[in-house]
Amino acid sequence: MVRSLAIQERQGVCRLTLDCPDFLPPIFAAPDRAQRILVNLVTNALNYTLEDSVTVSVSYDSKYLWGSITDTGIEILEDLPRVFDRFWRSERSRELRQDGLGIGLALTKRLVEAQSGRIEVESSLGQGTTFRVCLPLAEY
Numbered sequence: 001m002v003r004s005l006a007i008q009e010r011q012g013v014c015r016l017t018l019d020c021p022d023f024l025p026p027i028f029a030a031p032d033r034a035q036r037i038l039v040n041l042v043t044n045a046l047n048y049t050l051e052d053s054v055t056v057s058v059s060y061d062s063k064y065l066w067g068s069i070t071d072t073g074i075e076i077l078e079d080l081p082r083v084f085d086r087f088w089r090s091e092r093s094r095e096l097r098q099d100g101l102g103i104g105l106a107l108t109k110r111l112v113e114a115q116s117g118r119i120e121v122e123s124s125l126g127q128g129t130t131f132r133v134c135l136p137l138a139e140y
Helices: 001-010 029-049 079-084 091-096 103-116
Strands: 014-019 052-060 064-071 119-122 128-136
Touching: 029 052, 029 064, 029 079, 029 103, 029 128, 079 119, 103 119
Parallel strands: 014 052
Antiparallel strands: 052 064, 064 128, 119 128
Protein backbone atom coordinates (compact mmCIF):
# COMPACT_ATOMS: atom_id res chain seq x y z
CA MET A 1 0.00 0.00 0.00
CA VAL A 2 2.70 2.51 0.97
CA ARG A 3 4.68 1.57 -2.10
CA SER A 4 1.70 2.49 -4.29
CA LEU A 5 1.67 5.94 -2.66
CA ALA A 6 5.26 6.47 -3.75
CA ILE A 7 3.92 7.77 -7.07
CA GLN A 8 3.01 10.94 -5.19
CA GLU A 9 6.66 11.65 -4.42
CA ARG A 10 7.92 14.79 -6.03
CA GLN A 11 10.85 13.74 -8.18
CA GLY A 12 14.13 14.92 -6.68
CA VAL A 13 12.36 16.89 -3.95
CA CYS A 14 10.60 14.56 -1.51
CA ARG A 15 10.99 10.82 -1.07
CA LEU A 16 8.76 8.31 0.68
CA THR A 17 10.43 5.52 2.65
CA LEU A 18 9.02 2.50 4.44
CA ASP A 19 10.47 0.89 7.56
CA CYS A 20 8.42 -2.24 8.11
CA PRO A 21 9.10 -5.83 9.16
CA ASP A 22 8.52 -8.56 6.58
CA PHE A 23 5.74 -10.07 8.70
CA LEU A 24 2.87 -8.13 10.24
CA PRO A 25 0.16 -9.82 12.29
CA PRO A 26 -3.47 -9.16 11.35
CA ILE A 27 -5.19 -6.24 13.01
CA PHE A 28 -8.71 -6.03 14.38
CA ALA A 29 -9.90 -3.37 11.94
CA ALA A 30 -11.87 -3.10 8.74
CA PRO A 31 -9.33 -3.32 5.88
CA ASP A 32 -10.86 -0.42 3.94
CA ARG A 33 -10.80 1.81 7.02
CA ALA A 34 -7.20 0.89 7.86
CA GLN A 35 -6.24 1.67 4.27
CA ARG A 36 -8.06 5.03 4.39
CA ILE A 37 -6.21 5.95 7.62
CA LEU A 38 -2.85 5.20 6.01
CA VAL A 39 -3.67 6.98 2.75
CA ASN A 40 -4.93 10.09 4.55
CA LEU A 41 -1.86 10.40 6.78
CA VAL A 42 0.72 9.67 4.08
CA THR A 43 -0.94 11.93 1.53
CA ASN A 44 -1.16 14.73 4.08
CA ALA A 45 2.54 14.34 4.96
CA LEU A 46 3.55 14.38 1.29
CA ASN A 47 1.39 17.44 0.61
CA TYR A 48 3.13 19.50 3.29
CA THR A 49 6.70 18.26 2.92
CA LEU A 50 8.40 20.61 0.53
CA GLU A 51 11.72 18.76 0.52
CA ASP A 52 13.56 15.83 2.10
CA SER A 53 11.37 12.90 3.16
CA VAL A 54 8.33 11.21 4.60
CA THR A 55 8.93 7.97 6.51
CA VAL A 56 6.33 5.36 7.35
CA SER A 57 7.42 3.06 10.18
CA VAL A 58 5.48 0.04 11.37
CA SER A 59 6.02 -2.21 14.38
CA TYR A 60 3.96 -4.30 16.75
CA ASP A 61 3.90 -5.64 20.27
CA SER A 62 1.71 -8.27 21.90
CA LYS A 63 -1.47 -6.17 21.64
CA TYR A 64 -1.08 -3.43 19.06
CA LEU A 65 0.20 -2.59 15.62
CA TRP A 66 1.99 0.76 15.75
CA GLY A 67 2.43 3.02 12.75
CA SER A 68 4.12 6.37 12.52
CA ILE A 69 4.24 8.79 9.65
CA THR A 70 7.09 11.25 10.06
CA ASP A 71 7.67 14.15 7.73
CA THR A 72 10.27 16.86 7.49
CA GLY A 73 7.68 19.38 6.36
CA ILE A 74 6.22 22.39 8.07
CA GLU A 75 5.91 22.13 11.82
CA ILE A 76 2.49 22.61 13.34
CA LEU A 77 3.44 23.42 16.94
CA GLU A 78 0.96 26.22 17.53
CA ASP A 79 -1.76 24.31 15.69
CA LEU A 80 -1.57 21.01 17.60
CA PRO A 81 -4.70 21.64 19.71
CA ARG A 82 -6.82 22.11 16.57
CA VAL A 83 -5.22 19.71 14.09
CA PHE A 84 -8.07 17.16 14.39
CA ASP A 85 -10.89 19.76 14.29
CA ARG A 86 -13.32 19.47 11.39
CA PHE A 87 -13.17 22.15 8.69
CA TRP A 88 -10.09 23.76 10.20
CA ARG A 89 -6.86 24.49 8.35
CA SER A 90 -3.88 26.40 9.65
CA GLU A 91 -2.90 29.66 8.05
CA ARG A 92 0.38 28.11 6.87
CA SER A 93 -1.54 25.20 5.34
CA ARG A 94 -3.77 27.57 3.40
CA GLU A 95 -0.70 29.48 2.16
CA LEU A 96 0.92 26.31 0.80
CA ARG A 97 -2.17 24.64 -0.68
CA GLN A 98 -5.34 26.24 -1.89
CA ASP A 99 -7.30 23.00 -2.08
CA GLY A 100 -8.56 21.02 0.89
CA LEU A 101 -11.52 21.34 3.22
CA GLY A 102 -9.87 20.63 6.55
CA ILE A 103 -11.65 17.33 7.11
CA GLY A 104 -8.93 14.77 6.35
CA LEU A 105 -7.34 14.60 9.80
CA ALA A 106 -10.70 14.86 11.56
CA LEU A 107 -11.96 11.90 9.52
CA THR A 108 -8.74 9.99 10.14
CA LYS A 109 -9.07 10.42 13.91
CA ARG A 110 -12.66 9.17 13.86
CA LEU A 111 -11.70 6.18 11.72
CA VAL A 112 -8.88 5.27 14.13
CA GLU A 113 -11.14 5.57 17.16
CA ALA A 114 -13.89 3.55 15.44
CA GLN A 115 -11.34 0.72 15.13
CA SER A 116 -10.60 0.91 18.90
CA GLY A 117 -7.29 2.61 18.18
CA ARG A 118 -5.50 5.79 19.17
CA ILE A 119 -3.89 8.58 17.19
CA GLU A 120 -1.50 11.23 18.43
CA VAL A 121 0.64 13.91 16.89
CA GLU A 122 3.81 15.75 17.82
CA SER A 123 5.72 18.45 16.02
CA SER A 124 9.12 20.05 16.58
CA LEU A 125 10.41 23.36 15.37
CA GLY A 126 12.50 22.78 12.26
CA GLN A 127 11.98 19.00 12.48
CA GLY A 128 8.53 18.42 10.99
CA THR A 129 5.67 16.35 12.34
CA THR A 130 4.97 12.77 13.40
CA PHE A 131 1.54 11.15 13.53
CA ARG A 132 1.36 7.89 15.51
CA VAL A 133 -1.47 5.40 15.22
CA CYS A 134 -2.03 2.20 17.12
CA LEU A 135 -4.63 -0.39 16.20
CA PRO A 136 -5.43 -3.56 18.16
CA LEU A 137 -4.14 -6.87 16.87
CA ALA A 138 -6.66 -9.53 15.95
CA GLU A 139 -6.88 -12.38 18.43
CA TYR A 140 -5.98 -15.79 17.07
